[in-house]
Amino acid sequence: MTRIESQSVRLARLGFADAVRAAELVESWASAGTAEQIDAALAALTTVPDPDLALTGFHQLTEVRPGLLAESSADPQLLKRLAAVLGSSVALNQHLVAHPDDLQLLRGPLERRSAASWREELLGVVGADPSAVEPVAEADRSDDLRRGYHRAVLRIAARDLTSDDLLAVLSEIAAELADLADATVETALALARGEVPDWELCRLGIIALGKTGAGELNYVSDVDVLYIAEPRLDSNGEPVCDPAKAMAVATRLASALTRVCSAHTAAGTIWQIDAALRPEGKAGPLVRTLTSHRAYYEKWAKNWEFQAMLKARPMAGDRELAQSFVDMVWPMVWRVADNDQFVGEVQAMRRRVISLLPAREANHEIKLGAGGLRDVEFSVQLLQLVHGRADERLRLRGTFEALDALVEHGYVGRADGADLGTAYRLQRLLEHRIQLYRLRRTHLMPEDQVSQRWLARSIGLAQTNELMHLWRATTRRVLSLQQRLFYSPLLEAVARIPSAEVRLTSSEAETRLRALGYGDPTAALRHIEALSSGLSRQAEIQRQLLPAMLTWFTAGPNPDHGLLAFRKVSEELGGTPWYLRTLRDGDAMAEHLARILASSRYAVDLLLRAPQNAALLGDAEGLRPRPGAEILAGMRSAARRHEAPDAAVAAIRAARRSELLRLAMADLIGELDVPTLGRALSDVMAATIDAALEVATRGVKVPPIAVIAMGRWGGREISYASDADAMFALADSDDPDATGAAVTVISRLRALLAQPGPDPALSIDIDLRPEGKRGAMVRSLTSYRAYYGRWSATWEAQALLRAAPGAGDAELAATLLEAVAGVRYPAEGLTRAQVHEIRKLKARMEVERIPRGSDPSRNTKLGPGGLSDVEWVVQLLQLQHAAQLPRLQTTSTLDALAVAAEAGLVEAADAEALEAAWLLASRIRNAMMLLRGRPGDTLPSDVRELSAVAQMLGYAKGESSLLVEEHRRRARLARQVMDRLFWEPA
Template identity: 55%
Template sequence: MKRVTTIDAELARRGAEDGERAAQLHHQIAVLIGTDPAALAPWETHLEHCADVDLAMAAVADLAAVAPADTAAALDDDVVARRLVRLLGVSSELGRHLAAHPADLAQVVREPARMPAAEITADLCADVGASVDGTGFLVADGDPSIGADRLRLANDRHLVRIAARDVGAIESIDIVDDIAAELADLADAIVTVALALARAENPDHADARLAIIAMGKCGAQELNYISDVDVIHVAEPARDDVTGQQAVMVASRLAGAVARICSTHSAAGSIWQVDAALRPEGNAGPLVRTMDSMTIYYRKWAKNWEFQALLKARPMAGDLELGQRFCDFVAPMVWQVGEREHFVAEVRAMRARVVDLIPAKEKDRQIKLGSGGLRDVEFTVQLLQLVHGRHDESLRGRSTLGALKALAAGGYISRGDAKRLDNAYRLERLMEHRVQMFRMRRTHLLPADDRGLRRIGRSIGVRSAEQTREVWGATTRAVLRTHNKVFYSPLVEAVARIPSDEFQLAPTAVEDRMRALGFKDPRAALGHIKALTQGTSRAVRIQAQLMPVMLEWLADAPSPDRGLLAFRTVSEALGDSHWYLRALRDEGAMAQRLATVLASSRYAVDMLYRAPETVQILAEEDLRPRAAADVGREMAAVAARHETVEDAVAAVRAVRRRELFRIVVASILGKTNCLETGRGLADLAGATVDAGLTVVAREVEDPPRIGVVAMGRWGGAEMSYASDADALFIVEDSKDPEVTARATAMVSRLRNLLALPGPDPKLDLDAGLRPEGKSGPLVRTLSSYLAYYRSWSSTWESQALVRAAHGAGDRDLTGRLLERIDRLRWPEGGLTRSQFAEIRRLKARMESERIPRGVDRQRHLKLGPGGLSDVEWTAQVLQMQHAAELPALRTTSTVEALDAALAGGLMSEAQHEALREAWIHASRMRNAIVVSRGKASDVIPTGIEDLDGVARVMGLGVGSSEQLIEEHLRLSRLASKAVEELFWSA
């Protein structure tokens, strides 16, 4: 059965809000142009894709009433009808203009194509009767006021033509930049002809050469439909008998007349405002200056933002040769402003200030100035241009989209980020155009009402007000994310600080510069730079962009030569990885972090050499050690993906390597202190052993429950990079003797797999503190441990148990053992005199036997006076003496034990401070030695270079090696005095 619809219902389906009124207009139009009022005409199919159906219908009716035949002809041509309906549905003002001037309908009928700028100017000149006079100036004939009205009408006629091309495009968003450029061409022509009219008003106009310089959007040739046209005026005498002052006076009258002609509203309408506020001294300065005056101002007084504004400058009207001379004069200063002091900070502050000044009710509707709006894209692009354009002339374009394309081609911004900004900028400019076209008024606000939002939405291809809000919100969020990443990148600020001349030094000068930066082998360094920056690939372009600032950052670290070699090695290893260079350029402080790490730490560099992809961690915002549970879950997951035990443990070790690198980096960059580092290393050891036990259990039928008690520094959560994981291994009690054998096999297998040489740092599970030492069984049952400690353990074993804690495996087993040994480590009544004497004898023997011959005891961090062992043994003795009555002392942490001893009145504040500071300083230095030199040592190095490297890792400045030694000797001397009082003399 054929569907029957009424005219008003069908028009409502196509988008009319008032179907009945639309039907009445349909009938009126049909009668006027001679079509069937009882049926929809073919042209009305285009209403479905029209921004405002009601507006379009009313405008067609008005046009048909004054020009029925022309309207009928336009609507009869399907292609023309599509353009006309879309135009009238977007702009009520252009609809009124066509009704008042129906002859301009020809601008819609004509084939849409961009008119060359010269043709636009010639057309306007013909309208106002302007021609070149005998002195070579373009001057209008007749009454200037009549010519001004003709110019206003001609402007509207060209706006109709441009708008028809715009809305008639298959995808208006694709030509938004071309439309903006033609609008700028129209502005150039308007100002040119307005100047001709101004000359007609001023008989002495030939005394002055006046150049009008386009700025802002007009200068960039990305003008809106209705916008202020920002300009600067430059004048020079036209003849030798005219003074500069006379020329400025004449040119000022001409410039004032141009502004009046363009901005005055008459019966013929108005054009737009000519705004000269960007001139030197702004509105407080003279409207026109000579070149000499401009030269003095821009060389002496101009602020950074003024040069940023001049990025868009181009001659638009008047004396184009003079205008070009001005632009050529300021261009070098524009491209040097990026290295001025505080430039980047000022640009960022200026952008933030603009956002802060937006009224609260407009913040979410501001297309131009709001967060995620046009200004964020423009400021991002301009900042990159001004920083990198100093040495790359391909970036010196005026238009935003053109510059964005050049930045992406040069590798200064990722293709993905450039595409996102390009898409967003086009869409936001299109929305801004549609908002302005409605009433042809200067506005940058999205409508607040649903009908207005629906009209804007339909003009860009969405159907409802809510969808318009969603598209706007998604677009601004995408812009803001990219803007924040790029605009606030530390790399941009760092590059800006490098003087322009350092990008183009002669080879000998480069060597001198490298030597001044601290490179000991400049030629080798230049070889690395050449290898990284020669060629034409995108990767090479990004490396070339990074290199100057990487050199600055490497120079701030202990070993620039080693750092540059490591950078080359890592970069070559990851050269085919799409994320690596992109991350260095885009991911916050990654590049600076990498430079610092590479030039500071042989330990970290060795991990990167073995697994370069580990560098990804530097891009993470939070570098602090991850929670043990999170790491454990990841280890279990990666192990589960491998079939063989060997591969599964290797995968676990790879996770450990990455997390170890995270801990090292956090320490180097000052994100963690030594206590956090020790805790992170202990947690990582526990997670690794836990995951490893699960893996090796695969090989054992009916695997037993195994608990691992962490001892020593692992138990105290005070591990250093050089620490083994001291451990006791417990197996569940069983009548089956094979249970212990299976457990021993599992533990042996795990120890071997974790200690194998390979790309990942090994983890030694040291069982030397087990009952009976190396002659005792590797694994015991819980009852065996309890029996041994009940009957056979010695004083030193009780002391070792002070730092016993759950390490890995079965918590029930370790918990039961720890609970039962508390009587040994926290004995009732404390230590006996003989036990205390035994501990002292053992301590003295260790110091005499374990310090290598020829080593200065003062430089031994562990066994020297006031060293780690002194502090730890003092704390442990106090714990064993008093923990039974002071529960706060029942801790495995040395620092916590010292704090509890102070709180319990067992030491003075001076003793506590001396012991605590000495222990922390020695622990930091011990870690710094490993980090800097790549190998463990308890002895402070004697070489100045090694010492300086250790000092730099510890956060001290260049040449701080002597200060480091002095501080160590001071702290160890104070700690040794406290140890004498609390340990030896107690």
């Protein structure tokens, strides 16, 4: 084995990825130092994030600084810092190779330097007088500033990279970077003065915003600033020039300063100056006077602009003028949360940022991604702005210090605060390391293994796979804590704070609840106090739950109703061991319960009749629709435990209530689509009627009875508000009393299911039977055959299209449906007269059934393009073609529509329009029933109700108009299809 090969094996074991090249470089050092010096250098280089990068940089330095091996081995501290810098940053490698004398910066103490010290150094670098009130430098010295800036970054990075506790020192590093930014801008302004004639005519103050203003800057970041200028005054207090000229000079100064910081030259670059947070953004003047700023912020500024001013502080230039601006805007910042829309706007702004992230970057964004840095910063700022109105201890600019204050004064729990702070520091550390590598502005986690390896090593992780696991864990933790931060334990009614000095007054609590979206904060406060007062274990757990529950309530249409319902449910179940424990320890149950309680009176009414059904939310399978046979078996079992028919049917109805609640809750949390819900509700209806029919038959001698499901029940498309459209068939019998007995059973069945009680009534509508309301309640099989064979009308054939076995004797139902197959699927289709009759009936329905005075276009059932339009189009096609196309012989509207489209009876686009209109109308009707607890076919005219319905359908708050527009659009398209397929002459 050659010497190079032997050396490469050794270096591979030490962690060098390209061991052969590393061996060649090390071998070339033989004449530059001793073996001990080389080993010392290698020992240091193998400890850094990227040993290969460090080795390459070290080798390049040995070429331009021949004594480096001896120099570094004689100073272990220098070697450690040099290796750390070389192994962490390509950009600093390049800087050191270009300026090897800057190695001296890595010697001796590397304590944090003050802002004044950095200012003095950088001004000196460009030849400006640091002691001058308004230093001036020659314009051609800008490259000197860039080199001076990179020397400063090198020194800060060396201290950062060799710190014993990377997370602990991070806030200090970020603060020093902000100090360096101040000094850099001050020096750039000095250079701008050397470039801009007549600069003495104006006063220019520069305000830092964003992370710079907060004193926690990144290595590479846009530096957010705001400019304020005034004409300079003479000794008599008069402007030395025309104000317009002074502002023009100030604008040129600001532009020149920006150009100095942002330009790319052979000496490198610094960073971008960003003045986009100024009034009117990029469209507004770059520089304004104090009076102009005051007018803007008093009259036109939006909430987010005040939030941005939370971090405003004097930075450079005329600091007295800059401080005047801060003094002016600072009180306004702490009044912004008085706006009722503030919290919603902050939350919407955050959601908007996430929604705008490119899909390929969203899962790798440290800063803007879900659970990332911005979530922590927005949460902390929101708490500050809400609580800081009354508690001046929270009026701080930096996220680190503000979070510490929130924890110290009880607004955030210590464990939660520690978790959030650790997650934030770790994410900032990752951001720093990624940016430091090339000194480029980026917030993306690397995707390749090589980059992940050096990043993992840069934060002290031995295994690469630990990196992504740790980062993902922090984002999950941030997401879980983010909501709770909106409702801190300091709120007196939410949690009892040990120290009396940090309690909020009742009025402040009410103000905060109002700002967070509660319409009656006084009542909300009473509910919170009732839930959380006392020293019992129940109260302790409630105090833990309430912050998150309150958050989730405000995400629903009616947080006040949600909180009241939660109080009622908790009063019933609070002493039950599983209830609070499951809410506390089961993430899904608490959030889902809050969403349901704040959204649906229908579900709440069902739940309050039997609060123990809340346990359905704690079971992974609890909200899954149950098979009809399983539901029926349970209902029959419950009924058989009671001798009295009333008690037996009460048990059936109670079981039905549980199933309706199960489906409503699943629907509200988005686990059911319209077709699945319709089938599940139909199964519940069938099981209820079947089990109740068994009870109603007790003690009565009667032949087998079949319940034929009609209408939506037959199509398995029912909604929460649907009645049970049905026909009753009786098996043929020689018993002359059979029909009378059957009438008795059916009457008893309908009465038992319809009578008022604690559980929802079920009305059985038999108007679709032969001859309609004038016809017999029940007929024998022979009678049905005779009637449909000789006398049935066209509308009755149409009604039979959705006839299906519903309950009772399944064999009898199948026999009857087979007997009427020729009626509902006529072999020759429809005559012109029959088509005309159907059209006439449809027209009369539209005139007679839509409530007088209402807007037909808002009626989801009978209005243009509503459910009825879609269904009648499909049924007309079935009557005309189902005999020749057996697949059309289905009771499901959507299934029949799909078959018709596949067969070419309907254009694909038309079928899509009909289906979309039908689904949206169905969703709206179900949402209105869930919201109100009572049925409705018309889009609400009440703005609050309409907004609530829109939210339930997935629209954001304030987007109810989009729902109305979407309904009108889909209904219009469906009506156009109907006009072509239904109304136009065949």
